[in-house]
Amino acid sequence: MAIFKKIGRRQAHSLYGDVFLFIFLALLGAFMLLPFIYAISQSLKPIEELFVFPPRFFVRNPTIDNFINLFQRTNNMWVPFERYIVNSLIITIVGTLGGVIFSAMAAFPLAKFKFPGSRIYEALIIMALLFVYEVTYVPQYVILSSLHFIDTLWALILPAMANTLGLYLMKQFMSQLPDSLLDSASVDGASTARQFWSVVMPNIKPAWITATILIFQALWNRDTSTYIYTEQLKNLPAVFRQISLTNTIATAGIGAAAAVLLMIPPVFVFIFSQSRMLETMAYSGLKG
Amino acid sequence: MKQSRLIREIRANTDKYILMLPFTVLFFTFILLPVLSSIFLSFTDFNMIQEVSFSGWSNYMRLFLDDEIFPVAVRNTLLFALITGPISYLLCLILAWMINEFGKTMRTVLTFVFYAPSISGTLFTVWAYIFSGDSNGLINNVLMQIGIIYEPILWLSDTRYMMTVIIIVQLWASLGTSFLAFIAGLQGVDHSLYEAGAIDGVRTRFQELRFITLPSMGPQLMFAAVMQIGASFGVSGICVALAGNPSTDNAAATIVTHLSDMGTARYEMGYAAAIATLLFITMLLVNSGIKKLLRKFTNI
Numbered sequence: 001m002a003i004f005k006k007i008g009r010r011q012a013h014s015l016y017g018d019v020f021l022f023i024f025l026a027l028l029g030a031f032m033l034l035p036f037i038y039a040i041s042q043s044l045k046p047i048e049e050l051f052v053f054p055p056r057f058f059v060r061n062p063t064i065d066n067f068i069n070l071f072q073r074t075n076n077m078w079v080p081f082e083r084y085i086v087n088s089l090i091i092t093i094v095g096t097l098g099g100v101i102f103s104a105m106a107a108f109p110l111a112k113f114k115f116p117g118s119r120i121y122e123a124l125i126i127m128a129l130l131f132v133y134e135v136t137y138v139p140q141y142v143i144l145s146s147l148h149f150i151d152t153l154w155a156l157i158l159p160a161m162a163n164t165l166g167l168y169l170m171k172q173f174m175s176q177l178p179d180s181l182l183d184s185a186s187v188d189g190a191s192t193a194r195q196f197w198s199v200v201m202p203n204i205k206p207a208w209i210t211a212t213i214l215i216f217q218a219l220w221n222r223d224t225s226t227y228i229y230t231e232q233l234k235n236l237p238a239v240f241r242q243i244s245l246t247n248t249i250a251t252a253g254i255g256a257a258a259a260v261l262l263m264i265p266p267v268f269v270f271i272f273s274q275s276r277m278l279e280t281m282a283y284s285g286l287k288g
Numbered sequence: 289m290k291q292s293r294l295i296r297e298i299r300a301n302t303d304k305y306i307l308m309l310p311f312t313v314l315f316f317t318f319i320l321l322p323v324l325s326s327i328f329l330s331f332t333d334f335n336m337i338q339e340v341s342f343s344g345w346s347n348y349m350r351l352f353l354d355d356e357i358f359p360v361a362v363r364n365t366l367l368f369a370l371i372t373g374p375i376s377y378l379l380c381l382i383l384a385w386m387i388n389e390f391g392k393t394m395r396t397v398l399t400f401v402f403y404a405p406s407i408s409g410t411l412f413t414v415w416a417y418i419f420s421g422d423s424n425g426l427i428n429n430v431l432m433q434i435g436i437i438y439e440p441i442l443w444l445s446d447t448r449y450m451m452t453v454i455i456i457v458q459l460w461a462s463l464g465t466s467f468l469a470f471i472a473g474l475q476g477v478d479h480s481l482y483e484a485g486a487i488d489g490v491r492t493r494f495q496e497l498r499f500i501t502l503p504s505m506g507p508q509l510m511f512a513a514v515m516q517i518g519a520s521f522g523v524s525g526i527c528v529a530l531a532g533n534p535s536t537d538n539a540a541a542t543i544v545t546h547l548s549d550m551g552t553a554r555y556e557m558g559y560a561a562a563i564a565t566l567l568f569i570t571m572l573l574v575n576s577g578i579k580k581l582l583r584k585f586t587n588i
Contacts, residue, residue, distance in 0.1 A: 017493060021386055028383070029401045032460065035414040036404065038426070042417070054429050106311035109304035116297050121308075128319050129514050130571050134522030134544050138551035138560050139322035142329065145336065147317075162314035165465070165515075192303040214465075221409030226552050237410055252417060259411050266407040274396060281465075281472035285507020286514060 036263075042256035043067070050253050066253035067261070073243055073254065079231045087153065088235040092219045095157040099215040100208050103167035108196045110167075111174035112182060125171075126286065128164040133218065137226070144227065155227035156235075160219050166211030172283040173207035174200060209273050210280040217266045236262060323568055329561035336555045347562035357538045358563075361546040364451065365521060368542065369574070372455050373520030376462035377512065383463065384470035385497060399471060406464040413529045415457045419443040447539035450531050454540055457526050462519065466512030473508030477501055506582065513578045521571050524548065543567050 037057075042050070044062035074081040109115065110122055140159055141150075149155045177200065185199045201208065223237040240258035243251065270277075298305075333343045351358050387398045405411070418426045421442040428440040443449050477500070482490075485500045502509070524544035527533070531540035533549055541549075543563060551560030 025386060032401055032405060035411055039411060039414045055424050055426060102311040106308040109307055113304055115301035115304055116294055130518045130575055131319060132518040132522045134524050135567055136322050138547050139326040139564050140318055141552060142557055143322055159318040162318045193307060217407050259414060263408045263411055270407050277468055278472045281469045282476050284469040284511045286511040287507050
């Protein structure tokens with residue numbers, strides 16, 4: 001039972017409990033992974049296997065035809081496929097960079113100083129954690145449209161930069177930095193901006209990595225079609241949705257291929273940064 | 289005198305305000321202003337084309353008296369908020385607690401497995417194939433082969449099954465930020481507390497959880513509750529992907545799907561704003577209620 005870390009040290013844990021725990025986690029884990037495995041298996045199926053009855057879960061003769069078909073279909077639309085990739089990258093990279101830097105800049109004074117307005121500001125941020133994208137996007141639409149951002153990439157990028165969760169997590173992480181760290185910098189005559197950039201940011205690396213991942217995931221997966229009508233400005237989720245919209249068996253393989261492709265970047269990013277995220281989340285606690 | 293001190297303090301902190309400026313502009317424009325403006329717009333007949341005129345309480349009257357979908361949307365949203373939300377919250381906590389019993393490698397793998405649906409973006413659309421209504425659908429096929437059913441079930445368009453399926457998928461996708469916060473929180477619990485507890489007669493895992501772990505995780509529990517409220521009141525993407533918008537008889541409508549149908553599809557922005565305003569007020573009320581509840585259980 002070497003995989004159970006603490007059980008040797010703590011008494012009072014029964015073997016039945018361990019066995020139950022293991023079976024429960026294995027079953028639930030299988031359920032969690034089911035759509036992933038199914039999507040990968042579907043995306044590798046040749047057309048005749050997609051039509052076969054009764055349907056099979058696993059692929060027999062894997063092929064990459066669906067992926068090739070996906071690229072051909074997107075290329076046949078009057079906008080080249082690269083255009084969608086570029087749009088996805090612009091939205092994700094600009095939005096994430098801006099979001100992380102701006103929220104970190106605002107998080108620093110809130111974490112380390114008291115000044116007129118700081119308490120109200122903090123309370124507003126915590127209240128705004130409730131308002132996830134889904135519940136605000138319709139009123140947001142009115143604002144975006146009166147600012148003439150509809151049908152531009154800014155409609156996606158700018159709202160995502162106001163990431164309150166990112167700000168909150170970074171602020172929490174900054175709060176536990178020792179004051180002596182900042183004091184020694186201000187003795188050297190560093191301005192607040194200077195302290196932020198050369199003392200705070202290097203010391204909260206796990207927190208800004210976490211914020212990066214959260215904003216990246218949200219933007220990478222966001223379907224632009226509510227805000228953008230021009231085909232040349234659409235991103236990958238929007239075009240993949242157009243392709244697999246019909247939900248028939250004929251497009252099942254292509255739809256699965258699209259889902260698999262979209263999923264790869266976020267999954268890799270998470271695998272490489274998991275420990276950083278957990279380190280940040282350790283300070284996520286909200287008091288009062 | 290007092291006034292001038294405030295001004296002096298503001299002057300002395302100019303550097304901080306400058307640092308906060310870009311975020312503040314964005315935060316005000318894209319979060320605060322939408323929330324505030326929906327209160328204002330909810331009393332108008334704004335439709336993005338014609339001139340705005342005040343319509344008093346008529347949007348709210350229509351919402352409560354003359355909208356057949358709204359009661360369904362409220363019922364479904366409450367179903368998510370009161371059932372899926374708490375279940376998912378407990379699931380996050382229990383799974384985090386179970387995972388914490390393992391060594392580092394196993395813990396990393398398990399964290400990934402359970403968190404993966406949250407990062408997979410649009411992968412939940414795959415459930416539409418798994419629950420497909422014809423006999424080619426995976427679930428239908430398995431059930432028919434075992435002999436539990438003889439006819440394929442229209443999981444996503446039969447109003448009897450729609451919500452159950454959506455709840456299952458919603459739970460599948462719900463182990464997000466709260467889950468990570470719990471894992472991290474559990475790792476931060478002081479180990480000497482467990483040893484002290486064992487001396488004081490804490491015997492089982494559940495006693496440990498109730499008397500040692502939970503009380504020392506108060507702030508994490510609070511944070512996760514806030515995240516969970518936002519997520520469960522915002523349920524929409526999964527409903528639309530699985531059951532469509534509008535769904536059969538609107539049986540899978542939620543406040544947010546109704547809101548976006550009225551707003552971004554029909555441009556009845558004044559009416560959509562009334563829905564949004566009610567949603568915001570409800571969320572704030574629920575939030576303050578949950579905070580009170582959590583204070584009783586933990587040492588915050």
